[in-house]
Amino acid sequence: MRPGDGVAPSCSRPLIHSDSLVSHAPDGDAALAAALARDLNAGFEWLARAWQNRLYAFMLRMTGSPSDAEELAQETLVRAWRALSTYSPQRRRELSVRPWLFQIAVNLARNKARSISRSGTVSLDELERSAGRDMSEVEESPAARIPDEDLAGAPEASLERRQRLETLAALLLALPEPHRLAVTLRHVEGMNYTAIAEVTGLPVGTVKSHASRGAMELRRAIERERAREAYREETELKR
């Protein structure tokens, strides 16, 4: 046997599919569903590689912990596999992959949030990791934290952007769970409200209000951050 024998053409280079699938999710979904109907094993391999990044990102935004995100994203894929292997080819062909996958993900994320709230709070360590590896100083709440580095001498756009994103990630984590979920699905994952309603099992109106209230809370928190930062810069200049 030579290398390459026995490799199904549909999955020989699954990584090629991943980017195109993420940027054109609905089209990719149909092709993926067809692949799942045709050859479940090869189709699932494609699915797992194509969706691991989005699922990880979703879990990271929901939990704030890279290790939890990794575990939950993998668990989502494993549960997806278990379900798929009980479906008929017909049912797999008709699958809307993204909402279906995120329904599993949302359930897992909610269960995790519940178990964390039962067991107390997220550790400071995890909060810190969630906001970025370079944050060395933890203040009273995640929303209040900003990077500790002195940027005065290095107005580098990418660094500035990274820090802005780290702050935003921390602020997002500080939102109440339903708002965080709606904002993450709507704005981070880019789903429409109908899909979010389907995925969360909530009415469309509720989902919309959660997303818009969440976004508003974020804008306010960003403003507070900015004011705090301006105040700090001012006091440091005076010193």
Added chain:
Amino acid sequence: MSQGTRSSHEGSLREARQLAADLRALGVVAAPIHIAEGALARAGLADQYTTIETPLGTVYIAWSQEGLSLALRAMDEEEFRMEARALLGRAVTPGQPPERLARGARAWLAGDGRVSLSFDLARLTPFERAVLMKAREIPRGEVRPYGWIAREIGRPGATRAVGTALARNPVPLFIPCHRVVRTDGHIGNYSMGGPEAKRTILTFEGVDVDELERLAASGARYIGNDESRYYCYPTCHGARNTSPAHRVGFSNETQAYAAGYRPCGSCRPPEAQLAG
């Protein structure tokens, strides 16, 4: 609308756009590669692999939930992954072996013949599996001919097929196909690196390969003990423990039978087929 409110309106619009773009950016994260790989392994769609040190150098081993599925020498990881995919018919992903498997594999390589190692041989035929399981019964430091396996698994005419099955052994070293040699005593070929590698591993295990070949050249296939009057394969501990003064060579089982010798119960050489 005054100048001031318009610019603040534009400012907040710009900020809203910025926020939307930033939130989208939070969705673009490179996941640790092993999320999908781990899920595939848990779904039974991929085997995991690592490397292990052996008497033949570094060897890649792969395993599924069933057990060890592959042992292969490769130039590099990329080559291994390609070959493994072709041989196993599924993907392989880097991983840490379960403790039981890691310990078992190391103990086996170190010479512990009693260690229990599980294998995933699902892709093989029942005949191939029977051949390989029989090869695992050959003690370290000993060798048997292909015909021995054929006879032991109840397919005495299938010597050639036994050779083919051993050549396709997916887990050489761990299923010791190297302990099976040609009926004429020559050590024969080996899938994991050819005759030289076979000589290396057999010598490592305590087989005197030169002596084996000298015997084969002299035509002696069995060694008898003229006190116990049993005959053995030359590497059987029974033969090795026979002092030179009591060793008798036989070129076939009929000759041994005619001299009044019986086959050793441990290495089980063939009995003479008596005509009539």
